[in-house]
Amino acid sequence: MGRSTLVSVLCALGIAGCAGRAPEAARSRESLQRVVAEVSAEPGQGAPAAAPGAAADEAAAAEDAEAHDDGVEVDDDFEPPVEPGVGAAVHSPLASMTEAQIEELLAKDPAALGPMSLGPTNAGALFNGIRMPEDPRWELVDPNHAWGTRETVESLERAIAEVHRQYPGSPKLYIGHISARSGGRLSPHKSHQAGRDVDISYFLDARHRWYQRATAANLDRERTWAFVRALITETDVELILIDTSVQRLLKEHALKIGEDKGWLDEVFQFGSRKPRPLIRHARGHANHIHIRFYSPIAQESAVRAYPLLVKRGAIKPTTYYVRHTAKKGQTLGSLARQYGTTVEAIKRANGLRSTAIQAKRVYNIPRAGGGPAAPPLKHVTVPPRRLPPPRVADPSVPERRDDIGPALGG
Ligand SMILES: [Zn+2]
Structure with missing residues (x-):
C-alpha cells in the first residue's frame, strides 16, 4: 500500500x-x-x-x-x-537575512536570533526561550518550566498589568506551566511544547491556592473578566480554555456590566452557537485557565531558521x-x-x-x-483581534454635549 x-x-x-x-x-x-x-x-x-x-x-x-x-x-x-487565511502576514527579522548571515549568528551568538517557537504546540520545541520573570503580581509555581516566547511573556504581562491598572492592589495570580526551557514534552501535558501555552489561576477570593476550583462562591468575576477581556482585546491570543461552569459566571458578569452581547457570543462558547469561539470548554479547566498565544515573530523566525537549526544540530x-x-x-x-x-x-x-x-x-x-x-x-x-463594537454614544455622556454647542457649556 x-x-x-x-x-x-x-x-x-x-x-x-x-x-x-x-x-x-x-x-x-x-x-x-x-x-x-x-x-x-x-x-x-x-x-x-x-x-x-x-x-x-x-x-x-x-x-x-x-x-x-x-x-x-x-x-x-x-x-x-x-x-x-484571514489576518495579517507576519514578518520576522530573520526574513531579511541571508542563509549565511543566519548561520554565522547561530555559530557566534545564537541568542541574537531571538526566540523561536518551532512546530505545533503538541509536538514542537522552543529555541532561545525567555523565562517568565518573577514579579509581585504573580507567583511562578514551577519556574523551571515557565519558558516562553517573548510574545507569550509580554502578552501575559500586558493582560495582568491591565487588571492592576483597573484594580490596583489586586491579589497575585499563580502561573503554572508554560514550557520547558527547550520546549518539547512536558508531563502531564500534551501541549505546552512550543512556548505558547500558559496555565494560570483564576482570580479567586483572598485565600486562594493554586489549582483551587473556581466556583460561584469564590470567583472574583471583576478581575477575572478584566484579565480575560485584556487577553482578547490586547494580545494575540489563539485560544482560551475555561470550564463551562466558569464561562457561565464570567459571561453573566460581562452582560451585567454592559458588554455587547453579540461580541460575547462570539468569544464565549458557553451559551452560543457561533463558530470558532475563542473561549472553549475543556475538561480539567475549572481550576485554571489555559491560554495559547500566537507568537508571530517567534513562529516565523522558526519557519525561516528550522532547517538550519536541524542541520547544525542546534535542535532535534x-x-x-x-x-x-x-x-x-x-x-x-x-x-x-x-x-x-x-x-x-x-x-x-x-x-x-x-x-x-x-x-x-x-x-x-x-x-x-x-x-x-x-x-x-x-x-x-494572525487573525484580526476580536474587538467589541464601539459603545454607542449616550446622549447623557458629557463629551456629547460639546457637539451640541455652547448652549450647554459650563
Ligand atoms: Zn495547560
Missing part, C-alpha cells in the same frame, strides 16, 4: 486547520480524552490490571488528568479559532504527524515498520491502551521532522 495510504500531513496538529474533517476530529478528540490519564501516567506501561498498585496508580493518574487535563487541549483537533527535529487509514491485516507493528517509528509512539499519539487497531480507522502516525521528506514548518497567520 505505501504512499496512497499516507494521507495528508496532519494539518491539525498545531497551526493549520482541518476544516471539513469534523467527524474524524471529534472521534480522535474523544479517544484522546479517554486516555489522557494513561498518557499522563507517564511510565508507559499498559496498566496491566493484575500488577500490584496498578489500580491505585490508575486512579491517581485519572485524578491527575482531571486536575491537570491538558491532554484535552489537543484542541489541535478542534476547529481552528479563525478561518485560515520536531515531530510531525501523518494520518493513516488502517487496512485489514495491518498491525501497530507493521505501521511502526512502515513509518519508521515505534509501537509505543503510535499508541501514545492515538491514546491506545492495547495494540489492537481497526481497519478503516484513521490513526495519527508520529514521524521525526527534519528529513528531506518532512514538511516544512507552517507559516503563521
Whole structure:
C-alpha cells in the first residue's frame, strides 16, 4: 500500500486547520480524552490490571488528568479559532537575512536570533526561550518550566498589568506551566511544547491556592473578566480554555456590566452557537485557565531558521504527524515498520491502551521532522483581534454635549 495510504500531513496538529474533517476530529478528540490519564501516567506501561498498585496508580493518574487535563487541549483537533487565511502576514527579522548571515549568528551568538517557537504546540520545541520573570503580581509555581516566547511573556504581562491598572492592589495570580526551557514534552501535558501555552489561576477570593476550583462562591468575576477581556482585546491570543461552569459566571458578569452581547457570543462558547469561539470548554479547566498565544515573530523566525537549526544540530527535529487509514491485516507493528517509528509512539499519539487497531480507522502516525521528506514548518497567520463594537454614544455622556454647542457649556 505505501504512499496512497499516507494521507495528508496532519494539518491539525498545531497551526493549520482541518476544516471539513469534523467527524474524524471529534472521534480522535474523544479517544484522546479517554486516555489522557494513561498518557499522563507517564511510565508507559499498559496498566496491566493484575500488577500490584496498578489500580491505585490508575486512579491517581485519572485524578491527575482531571486536575491537570491538558491532554484535552489537543484542541489541535478542534476547529481552528479563525478561518485560515484571514489576518495579517507576519514578518520576522530573520526574513531579511541571508542563509549565511543566519548561520554565522547561530555559530557566534545564537541568542541574537531571538526566540523561536518551532512546530505545533503538541509536538514542537522552543529555541532561545525567555523565562517568565518573577514579579509581585504573580507567583511562578514551577519556574523551571515557565519558558516562553517573548510574545507569550509580554502578552501575559500586558493582560495582568491591565487588571492592576483597573484594580490596583489586586491579589497575585499563580502561573503554572508554560514550557520547558527547550520546549518539547512536558508531563502531564500534551501541549505546552512550543512556548505558547500558559496555565494560570483564576482570580479567586483572598485565600486562594493554586489549582483551587473556581466556583460561584469564590470567583472574583471583576478581575477575572478584566484579565480575560485584556487577553482578547490586547494580545494575540489563539485560544482560551475555561470550564463551562466558569464561562457561565464570567459571561453573566460581562452582560451585567454592559458588554455587547453579540461580541460575547462570539468569544464565549458557553451559551452560543457561533463558530470558532475563542473561549472553549475543556475538561480539567475549572481550576485554571489555559491560554495559547500566537507568537508571530517567534513562529516565523522558526519557519525561516528550522532547517538550519536541524542541520547544525542546534535542535532535534520536531515531530510531525501523518494520518493513516488502517487496512485489514495491518498491525501497530507493521505501521511502526512502515513509518519508521515505534509501537509505543503510535499508541501514545492515538491514546491506545492495547495494540489492537481497526481497519478503516484513521490513526495519527508520529514521524521525526527534519528529513528531506518532512514538511516544512507552517507559516503563521494572525487573525484580526476580536474587538467589541464601539459603545454607542449616550446622549447623557458629557463629551456629547460639546457637539451640541455652547448652549450647554459650563
Ligand atoms: Zn495547560
